[in-house]
Amino acid sequence: MIRFIRPFRGFWRTIKFIHRKYKKPKIEMTPFVKASLLALRLYVLVLIGLMVLKFILTVK
Amino acid sequence: MNLLEKIFYRLRKYSKALRMFALVAGPGIIVMVADNDAGGITTYTTTGAQYGNHLLWFLILLGPVAYLVQEMTVRLGAVTKRGHAEAIFDSFGSFWGWFSLFDLVLTDWLTMITEFIGMTAAMSIFGIPAWMTVIACWILMGSMIMTGSYWTWEKIVLVISIGNLIYIPAAFVVHPSVPDIIKNSVIPNLPPGGLTNDLFFLLMANIGTTIAPWMLFFQQSSVVDKGLQEKDIKFGQWDTAIGSFLTVIVAVLLIIVCGKLLFGQPIDSAAQAARMIMPMNSYVGTIIAIGLFDAGFLGAICISLASSWAFGEVFGWAHSLNHKIKEAPWFYAYYFFDLCLAGTVVLIPKAPLVLITLFVQVIATTLLPPALVFLILLLNDKKTMGALVNTRLQNFLNISIVVVIVVLSTMYGLSTLFPNLL
Amino acid sequence: MHNYSFDNSMDPGEILNLTEIVRAQVNVNGEEIGKIEDLLIVDKDKFAEVTHIVVSRPFGRPQLVVPWEKVKSFNKKQVVLDIEQVEGFINSTRGSAIFLKDFVLDKKVLDSKDRELAVVYDVGLTLTNGKLLVTNVDIGKSGLLRRMKLGWLAKLLSKSVSEENGDRVPWIYIEPLPENIGSFRGDVKLKVIKEQLSDLHPVDLADVLEEMSEEDRIAIFRELDTESASDTLEELDPKAQRDLIASLDKERAAQLINEMTPGQAADLLSVLPSWEAKVIVELIDDKEKATKITDILEKQDEKVIDFSITGYLSFPPDMTVEKAREQFAEAARKKAAITYIYVIDRDTKLLGIVDSKSLLLSEGKARLKDIMTERVVTLSPSATLKKASELFARYLFRALPVTARDGKIVGILLYRDVIALRHRYVE
Numbered sequence: 001m002i003r004f005i006r007p008f009r010g011f012w013r014t015i016k017f018i019h020r021k022y023k024k025p026k027i028e029m030t031p032f033v034k035a036s037l038l039a040l041r042l043y044v045l046v047l048i049g050l051m052v053l054k055f056i057l058t059v060k
Numbered sequence: 061m062n063l064l065e066k067i068f069y070r071l072r073k074y075s076k077a078l079r080m081f082a083l084v085a086g087p088g089i090i091v092m093v094a095d096n097d098a099g100g101i102t103t104y105t106t107t108g109a110q111y112g113n114h115l116l117w118f119l120i121l122l123g124p125v126a127y128l129v130q131e132m133t134v135r136l137g138a139v140t141k142r143g144h145a146e147a148i149f150d151s152f153g154s155f156w157g158w159f160s161l162f163d164l165v166l167t168d169w170l171t172m173i174t175e176f177i178g179m180t181a182a183m184s185i186f187g188i189p190a191w192m193t194v195i196a197c198w199i200l201m202g203s204m205i206m207t208g209s210y211w212t213w214e215k216i217v218l219v220i221s222i223g224n225l226i227y228i229p230a231a232f233v234v235h236p237s238v239p240d241i242i243k244n245s246v247i248p249n250l251p252p253g254g255l256t257n258d259l260f261f262l263l264m265a266n267i268g269t270t271i272a273p274w275m276l277f278f279q280q281s282s283v284v285d286k287g288l289q290e291k292d293i294k295f296g297q298w299d300t301a302i303g304s305f306l307t308v309i310v311a312v313l314l315i316i317v318c319g320k321l322l323f324g325q326p327i328d329s330a331a332q333a334a335r336m337i338m339p340m341n342s343y344v345g346t347i348i349a350i351g352l353f354d355a356g357f358l359g360a361i362c363i364s365l366a367s368s369w370a371f372g373e374v375f376g377w378a379h380s381l382n383h384k385i386k387e388a389p390w391f392y393a394y395y396f397f398d399l400c401l402a403g404t405v406v407l408i409p410k411a412p413l414v415l416i417t418l419f420v421q422v423i424a425t426t427l428l429p430p431a432l433v434f435l436i437l438l439l440n441d442k443k444t445m446g447a448l449v450n451t452r453l454q455n456f457l458n459i460s461i462v463v464v465i466v467v468l469s470t471m472y473g474l475s476t477l478f479p480n481l482l
Numbered sequence: 483m484h485n486y487s488f489d490n491s492m493d494p495g496e497i498l499n500l501t502e503i504v505r506a507q508v509n510v511n512g513e514e515i516g517k518i519e520d521l522l523i524v525d526k527d528k529f530a531e532v533t534h535i536v537v538s539r540p541f542g543r544p545q546l547v548v549p550w551e552k553v554k555s556f557n558k559k560q561v562v563l564d565i566e567q568v569e570g571f572i573n574s575t576r577g578s579a580i581f582l583k584d585f586v587l588d589k590k591v592l593d594s595k596d597r598e599l600a601v602v603y604d605v606g607l608t609l610t611n612g613k614l615l616v617t618n619v620d621i622g623k624s625g626l627l628r629r630m631k632l633g634w635l636a637k638l639l640s641k642s643v644s645e646e647n648g649d650r651v652p653w654i655y656i657e658p659l660p661e662n663i664g665s666f667r668g669d670v671k672l673k674v675i676k677e678q679l680s681d682l683h684p685v686d687l688a689d690v691l692e693e694m695s696e697e698d699r700i701a702i703f704r705e706l707d708t709e710s711a712s713d714t715l716e717e718l719d720p721k722a723q724r725d726l727i728a729s730l731d732k733e734r735a736a737q738l739i740n741e742m743t744p745g746q747a748a749d750l751l752s753v754l755p756s757w758e759a760k761v762i763v764e765l766i767d768d769k770e771k772a773t774k775i776t777d778i779l780e781k782q783d784e785k786v787i788d789f790s791i792t793g794y795l796s797f798p799p800d801m802t803v804e805k806a807r808e809q810f811a812e813a814a815r816k817k818a819a820i821t822y823i824y825v826i827d828r829d830t831k832l833l834g835i836v837d838s839k840s841l842l843l844s845e846g847k848a849r850l851k852d853i854m855t856e857r858v859v860t861l862s863p864s865a866t867l868k869k870a871s872e873l874f875a876r877y878l879f880r881a882l883p884v885t886a887r888d889g890k891i892v893g894i895l896l897y898r899d900v901i902a903l904r905h906r907y908v909e
Contacts, residue, residue, distance in 0.1 A: 018154065018374060025153035027441050036437055037152070040430050043466070044159070047426055047473065054477045061590075061598045068626060069601045072588040073666070080665065211542020287544075291664065 092303025097359025098178025108318025137283030181331030622649020688717030745899030790893030
């Protein structure tokens with residue numbers, strides 16, 4: 001069992017490593033960049049929200 | 061200098077430019093031609109069959125749009141010498157990095173499936189069973205990247221790209237009405253009936269097939285793999301411009317052919333179009349079928365490479381076509397994995413293929429805005445781009461494009477999810 | 483250090499054309515690995531030295547950049563590299579290296595006033611003591627014809643070999659290549675203006691040559707045509723003169739000396755071992771000049787006639803000033819002394835002297851006989867150098883005419899031949 005999991009554990013470690021490596025955005029945080037990223041977050045949230053809504057409506 | 065000397069000087073300069081162009085050209089032409097993939101061909105045939113020549117102007121307009129967007133990846137790649145995935149991780153942090161990578165992988169998988177659908181459908185016209193097509197494609201696509209040389213790979217793919225131009229003779233065979241074509245190419249107009257849900261859907265599909273996230277990732281990574289330098293950017297731009305010209309030519313000619321032969325008939329795939337045209341004009345029918353296969357083939361190679369490169373960049377695997385399989389095992393492994401996954405899905409009996417095709421388009425279009433916004437932000441980062449940041453004109457054009465696409469795709473997303481809303 | 487074993491079949495002084503070199507195949511361990519694509523150079527102002535060769539390989543394999551030290555043998559057809567592993571030389575970083583073919587060939591050539599003169603049709607290189615030096619650029623018509631695959635026409639048109647090489651501009655006359663030079667940017671700029679191109683300053687050239695290492699100096703010197711080589715040779719210091727003459731074959735040395743005044747020739751030859759000087763003098767075409775030179779060398783005579791030259795300007799007395807001015811430039815070409823115009827009659831009798839300043843300032847309609855100085859200080863052929871130097875010291879003339887007893891001019895004596903030379907004949 002452990003032998004089976006081991007490669008995945010390595011994979012998980014890699015993911016964590018990448019996550020740490022790119023923790024901090026390196027781009028210069030000008031107001032324009034900040035505003036754009038915020039808008040993007042909203043866009044994605046609304047998109048997910050809509051899909052969830054659609055799912056709920058469909059299930060009903 | 062006398063005239064002869066001046067002529068000599070000019071000629072040498074041009075021939076040198078041409079030689080250097082020949083060295084640099086490749087990524088732009090390949091990505092643009094591959095952009096007319098199986099899904100694209102289907103979209104164009106549908107557009108032609110439903111609206112005839114009416115939407116030609118829109119397709120022509122998409123040419124410069126595709127150029128403007130893709131050109132940014134050339135600069136980004138040549139300056140930063142790193143692929144798009146790595147650039148996003150590095151600049152926007154791991155949240156947006158994972159988001160983009162996930163976005164790319166998902167759309168790539170789904171698009172790969174449509175490529176295999178296209179290829180198997182095209183070959184079935186010639187009586188070849190699906191499993192045979194899939195296995196043949198696996199062998200061909202597998203063997204062509206194993207040369208361990210970007211150069212060889214690129215030359216092979218360029219030859220396949222030329223196959224995409226097979227639609228050009230088809231347009232001459234059907235004798236379309238030239239004045240009508242010119243009129244519809246130059247004057248933007250809506251087809252009779254106005255802006256219906258169907259038309260909007262088709263316009264979005266056309267945008268989605270011309271600008272796609274995988275294209276950004278693919279071109280930037282191949283620019284890096286090819287080793288383009290800042291001094292090569294001008295040639296890379298020409299490369300992209302010529303590619304976008306070719307992609308528009310193919311799209312326009314295909315619409316003209318289908319508009320002439322299939323006008324008013326309901327079509328939902330290019331393979332179906334080829335089948336219907338076959339009795340009318342067997343040449344054109346064959347051309348469309350071969351072209352569809354070629355498009356799917358080219359698309360599949362590029363798309364799976366795009367995600368292989370992206371994974372390689374992020375996970376730190378060796379990721380270059382200049383590596384042998386032994387030197388970059390994960391890079392090639394993912395490429396094959398992508399191929400096998402998509403091919404297998406197509407072979408599953410009663411897989412919901414039409415649904416998948418539709419789903420691909422929705423996902424791809426709604427996930428396009430983040431990719432474009434990232435691109436613009438990256439190209440405005442003085443720290444990395446130096447003197448090659450977007451100019452004011454480039455920013456104006458590109459931001460306009462992004463805003464239009466964001467608005468359209470939001471509307472599109474809404475109308476697909478809630479058809480009764482509009 | 484590496485031992486060079488260059489092809490003995492090749493004359494080390496031969497000019498290699500860049501356009502010929504770039505087709506050469508490159509061999510490693512007896513196997514062809516590619517072709518020469520370009521040469522990397524370091525521009526050292528006075529010449530440029532090839533530091534690396536760029537090798538292009540088939541099937542899109544990356545180019546190699548191999549340091550010149552690794553070149554085992556080099557000629558137009560084949561280059562053999564002494565390297566073990568090809569992979570170590572794959573180098574994509576370009577930095578500030580100058581690619582000779584990419585950056586210099588086919589560039590516009592501007593003169594120092596930014597007028598477009600021609601195009602760099604070719605670049606001449608010379609192999610000297612195991613170094614490959616860029617020594618000149620070809621900007622001539624024959625270069626253009628050769629590049630247009632009309633080399634046979636160029637040969638037909640140029641009557642002699644020297645003319646074929648006449649349009650090559652030594653690298654010393656090229657400004658340091660611009661910083662921003664690239665594949666499509668930057669022009670090659672000359673230090674001289676168009677008009678001077680046919681007459682590059684020997685004095686400058688000599689100064690530059692003196693600063694160079696011996697081998698470079700010899701390489702550059704070989705490039706010069708007879709006239710400027712001769713002029714340059716006069717201006718060098720004795721040590722450099724001796725080295726250069728020793729490096730030339732005797733016929734060439736005699737050719738160069740033939741171009742000089744007897745005084746200068748003797749001066750130059752006096753720095754050589756006497757047996758060598760003798761051999762060279764015997765090879766001189768102009769027998770009269772040879773005799774003069776021998777006379778001076780052997781100190782049998784110190785008469786001014788041996789030092790006199792005939793390269794002076796002479797016009798008839800009835801010529802108008804206007805006409806004289808028109809003809810001045812043409813007549814002055816190739817003359818050693820142009821400060822004075824000697825006015826002579828049909829029997830070459832010296833009537834007077836017009837200096838070039840008064841020629842310029844006088845009215846156009848006037849005749850030369852109206853403006854000339856009739857009281858001329860002259861020397862007789864049998865006058866001694868001592869006498870001549872006294873006259874020069876007193877009058878500060880640049881040149882003195884030597885006239886026979888009947889007043890006919892037999893030559894002129896240059897100030898520099900008497901005073902400026904280092905000879906030991908004036909006490």
